[in-house]
Amino acid sequence: MTRVIMHGCNGKMGQVITNLVKADPEIEIVAGIDLSDHIQNEYPVFASLYDCNVEADAIIDFASVKATDTMLDYCEEKKMPVVLCTTGLSEEQIKRAKEVTSTKTAVLKSANMSLGINMLLKLLKEAADVLAPAGFDIEIVEKHHNQKVDAPSGTALALADSINEELNNEYEYVFDRSQVRQKRDAKEIGILAVRGGTIVGDHDVIFAGTDEVITFSHTAYSKSIFAKGAIQAAKFLAGKPAGLYDMSDVIG
Numbered sequence: 305m306t307r308v309i310m311h312g313c314n315g316k317m318g319q320v321i322t323n324l325v326k327a328d329p330e331i332e333i334v335a336g337i338d339l340s341d342h343i344q345n346e347y348p349v350f351a352s353l354y355d356c357n358v359e360a361d362a363i364i365d366f367a368s369v370k371a372t373d374t375m376l377d378y379c380e381e382k383k384m385p386v387v388l389c390t391t392g393l394s395e396e397q398i399k400r401a402k403e404v405t406s407t408k409t410a411v412l413k414s415a416n417m418s419l420g421i422n423m424l425l426k427l428l429k430e431a432a433d434v435l436a437p438a439g440f441d442i443e444i445v446e447k448h449h450n451q452k453v454d455a456p457s458g459t460a461l462a463l464a465d466s467i468n469e470e471l472n473n474e475y476e477y478v479f480d481r482s483q484v485r486q487k488r489d490a491k492e493i494g495i496l497a498v499r500g501g502t503i504v505g506d507h508d509v510i511f512a513g514t515d516e517v518i519t520f521s522h523t524a525y526s527k528s529i530f531a532k533g534a535i536q537a538a539k540f541l542a543g544k545p546a547g548l549y550d551m552s553d554v555i556g
Contacts, residue, residue: 306331306542307360311375312367313349314338317389320531321364331539334358337367353378361542364534365390372397376404385410385544387537389417389530391458405548412541414551415462417533421507422551424522428463428509429470431520436471440513441488447498447506455497463509464493 308325312318313336322345325333335358336349350356353363353375363386365375372390376397379386388401388411398413405411414422436442446460456479468475478494488494505524510517524530533551540554 305329306362306539307334308332308538308542309334309353309356309358309360309363310336310347311353311363311365311371311386312338312390313345313347314340314343315366317366317527317531317534319343320528321366321534324528324531324535328535331535334360337371361385362387362538364538366534369393369397373400376400379411380404380408383409383546385541386412387534387541388413389534402548405546407546409546410541410544410549411547412537412549412551412553414533414537416459417530417537417551418522418524419533419536419551419555420522420529421459421462422533422555424507424509424520425462425466426552426555428466428520431511431518432467432470435511435513435518436467438513439490440511440518441490441494442467442475442492443494443496443510443512445496445498445508445510447500447503449502449504450499452499455499456495457497457505457507459505459507460495460497463507464495467493467509 310318310321310333322333325331333347335347335356336345337353338349339351363384365386366389369390369392372393401411444460444463446457448457464477475491475493478492504526507522509520537554
């Protein structure tokens with residue numbers, strides 16, 4: 305049984321994870337951390353990690369960026385593994401997370417916690433290795449809800465990076481073709497962002513060749529896919545030696 309502390313337990317993702325864990329016999333939330341106390345949970349909730357006196361094997365973090373620094377200090381001091389899911393971290397915070405992993409504890413951080421997306425990242429490497437040398441053009445189309453402020457999505461960039469790494473980083477990313485009237489270069493990856501409605505997340509990676517097209521698609525129907533990934537990551541991370549991990553380590 306993996307015992308976890310839910311950092312940001314009363315936020316949307318914290319509550320999604322709380323409900324999913326109830327049906328999983330391999331993991332248990334033994335404590336939560338949140339400044340808000342408007343939700344009654346089946347586990348004790350503390351305002352700070354340093355107030356928490358409950359033993360655990362790992363932390364799942366879906367809290368505010370403002371709480372990240374204190375959490376990383378706590379994890380370094382207590383040698384507590386953490387699944388770092390909070391987005392929008394600064395360069396300084398990312399650097400700090402890497403420092404914590406050097407000798408102190410295990411940190412798992414990925415651009416996307418979905419098991420499906422991370423399996424797609426793995427498959428795209430194989431596809432790129434075969435199709436790019438055969439002259440297939442590569443395009444990525446991502447769609448999200450109309451409240452999303454960043455474009456392209458971090459996941460779209462992660463998909464592009466996965467392909468580009470396999471191709472020795474020889475490809476350039478093109479985000480807008482409207483200002484340049486010229487034919488497409490062979491070594492580029494086009495990335496298009498669509499915003500509208502309540503789309504949770506939709507990513508298509510298109511390999512377009514002569515007389516044939518291969519499309520890899522991933523559709524997220526709810527945010528629970530990220531919660532499920534975080535839960536699997538916590539099970540994986542508990543007991544692991546100090547180091548920086550990502551979801552590719554979880555799926556093997």
